[in-house]
Amino acid sequence: MNISLNKTDNVSGVITVQIEKADYQGKVEEALNRLRHQVNIPGFRHGKVPKGIVEKMYGKTVLADELSKILNDELFKYIHDNDLHILGEPLAVENEENKIDFEKDENFTFSFDIALSPEFELSFTQEDKLTYYHITLDEETLQDQMNAYLNNYGTYEAVDEPALEDDLLKGTLVELENGQPKENGMVIENAIIMPLYVKDEETRNQLIGAKVGDKIVLNPKKAYDNNEAEVASLLQTTKDKIQEIDSDFSFEIKEITRYTKPEMNQEFFDKILGEGAAASEEEFKSKIHELLNTQFISYSEYLFIRDLRNLILEKMKDVELPEEFLKRWIRESNKEATDENIEKDFPRILDDLKFSLAKDKIIKNQHIEIEEEDMKALANETAKTQF
Secondary structure, X not given: XXXXXXXXXXXEEEEEEEEOHHHHHHHHHHHHHHHHOOOOOOOOOOOOOOHHHHHHHHHHHHHHHHHHHHHHHHHHHHHHHOOOOEEEEEEEOOOHHHOOOOOOOOOEEEEEEEEEOOOOOOOOOOOOOOOOOOOOOOHHHHHXXXXXXXXXXXXXXXXXXXXXXXXXXXXXXXXXXXOEEOOOOOEEEEEEEOHHHOOOHHHHHHHOOOOOOOEEEEOHHHHOOOOHHHHHHHOOOOHHHHOOOOOOEEEEEEEEEEEEOOXXXXXXXXXXXXXXXXXXXXXXXXXXXXHHHHHHHHHHHHHHHHHHHHHHHHHOOOOOOOHHHXXXXXXXXXXXXXXXXXXXXXXXXXXXXXXXXXXHHHHHHOOOOOOHHHHHHHHHHHHHOOO
């Protein structure tokens, strides 16, 4: 076997792999022997099929499989052993010489186009200046977050009082015809309505102030201004099934539940921050302040990295990349990609690639290593900002 690289320019090359019969013959023989004991062919006992018949029936397929394995292993071993920094994946050279004739050939030559990572310098001077923004948390933002917790971690409790606009009214909807329950009409048990979300003012006013046991006549499409999603949700069906429905419905209220905000107590603190993280309202507020500041740091870092990326791309504007190869690689790795879409997205793809190469160079030059503890710490901080 012989493998060689021919660099066609600074960022492109062709790897040629020459495989002789001695390189694959033993592996093909082993594969055929294994297959001989596995296949079932009429007229022969299982595992006793003559080798010649197996070879005649499956020889070319086995040969192709073994060549593919050898080629894949040796190609990437060569890339690794020679410390070749490639972009994308090797692509088979598209020409007549690369075609294989399994009937005649015993020795095979395969050629692959590769894209090489460009050599470039990346340096910064005192003239390169970027702004790092420190975002200040104001009292209003802090209070908004506190209110969000209070509005999300409370409970709904049944009340024996007239309904308010943000109460949940639970009951039974019955389809009407001429003011009476329609024969074989719709009946929705456990229907839920919140007056606050009813679009029609007349219907909303009917619901506000209503009590358990009251019956209210409403038209779902009128109530929700023909919003198909909301009407379908109320009637507990799908959008396509409400097209022909324009009936009035009787809504008998069975239960009124009202949201109660949680108390500022230990149970609430533990639910938000974890057990024992805060023991008083003042300490709880301080912890929320810390969490928001941490979140703001990520915003500051995003802005800084965005500006740094623009600076780096400006410095790398003349870095050469194998554009035609990259377009072909995108096309072959994503069968749904069209030439039009590739051309449209290509400037962004090149920028992303250049920035990725720059990050790799910085990490290497600065000897930056990511430890498991670093990843755990980042995961913990990310999780905290989600709640």
